[in-house]
Amino acid sequence: MIGVDGEQLGIMGINEAKTYAYDRDLDLVLIAPTATPPVCRAMDYGKFCFERDKKEKEARKKQQIVKVKEVQLSCRIDTHDFETRVNQARKFLAGGDKVRAIVRFKGREMTHMDIGQDVLLRFQEACKGVGNAEKAPITEGRYMSVVLAPVKQ
Numbered sequence: 001m002i003g004v005d006g007e008q009l010g011i012m013g014i015n016e017a018k019t020y021a022y023d024r025d026l027d028l029v030l031i032a033p034t035a036t037p038p039v040c041r042a043m044d045y046g047k048f049c050f051e052r053d054k055k056e057k058e059a060r061k062k063q064q065i066v067k068v069k070e071v072q073l074s075c076r077i078d079t080h081d082f083e084t085r086v087n088q089a090r091k092f093l094a095g096g097d098k099v100r101a102i103v104r105f106k107g108r109e110m111t112h113m114d115i116g117q118d119v120l121l122r123f124q125e126a127c128k129g130v131g132n133a134e135k136a137p138i139t140e141g142r143y144m145s146v147v148l149a150p151v152k153q
């Protein structure tokens with residue numbers, strides 16, 4: 001039996017433990033039923049549940065949800081368009097989101113996948129200060145993509 005303030009009260013019968021708890025307007029809670037003898041504690045169970053829920057809520061509040069934003073590029077992208085996409089990606093990375101850069105191949109561009117890979121590598125270099133690539137560029141059908149994660153402060 002464990003008391004109100006966490007002090008050990010020793011081994012008691014079930015009736016003694018009930019009277020101890022109920023005399024102090026507390027609940028008798030079975031902590032470890034598989035132990036020999038089973039461990040019980042006298043506590044205010046409503047207050048205990050409230051405190052537990054409060055801690056879980058605080059933990060959820062501190063959790064950060066990471067979104068994956070997508071930036072689409074092409075093999076024939078012009079310099080100004082490229083810079084615009086880099087600025088978008090930098091803004092997303094600064095906000096704590098991940099960025100997936102995708103190069104889409106149309107028609108005969110499939111034969112020149114090295115150009116698309118060069119575009120993605122150039123994109124990685126342009127985002128170097130605020131984001132790092134998680135893996136090398138990956139080809140998936142007509143798409144080649146790379147995922148950039150924000151740099152931890």
